[in-house]
Amino acid sequence: MKKIGIIGAMEEEITPLLELFPPRNRATLLGGNLFYHIVYKDTEIHIAYSKIGKVHAAITASTMILRFGCEKVIFCGVAGGLREDLAVGDLLLGTKLCQHDVDISAFGHPLGFIPESRVFIETDESLNAIARQVALESNLTLKEGIIASGDAFIHSREKKQWIIDNFGAAAVEMEGASVAVVCDSFKVPCCILRSISDSADGSADVSFDEFLESSAKAGADFVKKMVDRLV
Numbered sequence: 642m643k644k645i646g647i648i649g650a651m652e653e654e655i656t657p658l659l660e661l662f663p664p665r666n667r668a669t670l671l672g673g674n675l676f677y678h679i680v681y682k683d684t685e686i687h688i689a690y691s692k693i694g695k696v697h698a699a700i701t702a703s704t705m706i707l708r709f710g711c712e713k714v715i716f717c718g719v720a721g722g723l724r725e726d727l728a729v730g731d732l733l734l735g736t737k738l739c740q741h742d743v744d745i746s747a748f749g750h751p752l753g754f755i756p757e758s759r760v761f762i763e764t765d766e767s768l769n770a771i772a773r774q775v776a777l778e779s780n781l782t783l784k785e786g787i788i789a790s791g792d793a794f795i796h797s798r799e800k801k802q803w804i805i806d807n808f809g810a811a812a813v814e815m816e817g818a819s820v821a822v823v824c825d826s827f828k829v830p831c832c833i834l835r836s837i838s839d840s841a842d843g844s845a846d847v848s849f850d851e852f853l854e855s856s857a858k859a860g861a862d863f864v865k866k867m868v869d870r871l872v
């Protein structure tokens with residue numbers, strides 16, 4: 642059977658997914674995450690939320706791959722928009738992921754660079770092509786760009802501008818890059834889909850709380866359509 646892993650960071654981000662992929666009566670608690678196992682047509686779908694942040698997301702992605710044998714990993718959740726054309730509710734496909742909080746520039750390395758790794762980790766072109774096709778056929782606008790991840794909720798104009806200036810990022814969140822690094826390390830195709838919940842500025846916290854649920858639903862509906870093309 643084919644095996645696909647779908648990860649969100651927060652419970653709110655996977656709740657709409659679980660509604661789209663019932664039943665959810667088989668689950669495993671491992672490494673602090675509850676993994677739901679669903680058989681959907683010819684495919685096993687494993688769904689979990691990681692908890693917030695890069696370390697938690699790395700644990701979940703690794704478990705999906707090494708324990709449950711996921712051959713493809715999709716991350717679905719919300720992000721703060723950095724680019725002017727990104728409004729709340731917009732869908733964004735992460736073409737490359739980077740870690741804006743990695744800094745060993747004291748040793749002459751570029752920001753975001755870790756020796757033997759790369760500043761930017763690309764996501765899987767075939768999965769991204771499926772996402773584009775879904776958008777086209779569903780008449781949805783899917784924007785694309787670099788996503789910067791870091792262990793901080795960005796809520797100031799200064800920090801937002803700093804991330805744009807240093808990484809050319811379109812959006813910011815707290816998990817995507819770690820999932821991309823795990824998948825790249827194990828040679829598992831990965832797709833990072835984010836729905837914009839805020840603009841990473843002074844009102845980001847209020848916007849995030851207001852739009853988390855609706856943005857998560859938009860992302861989950863999109864991922865369901867992608868899965869329907871993969872099974």
Ligand code: ADE
Pocket residue numbers: 719720721722793794795796813814815838839840841842845849
């Ligand atoms: N996820 C959603 N909005 C975010 C923000 N402003 N900063 C970091 N992660 C986010």
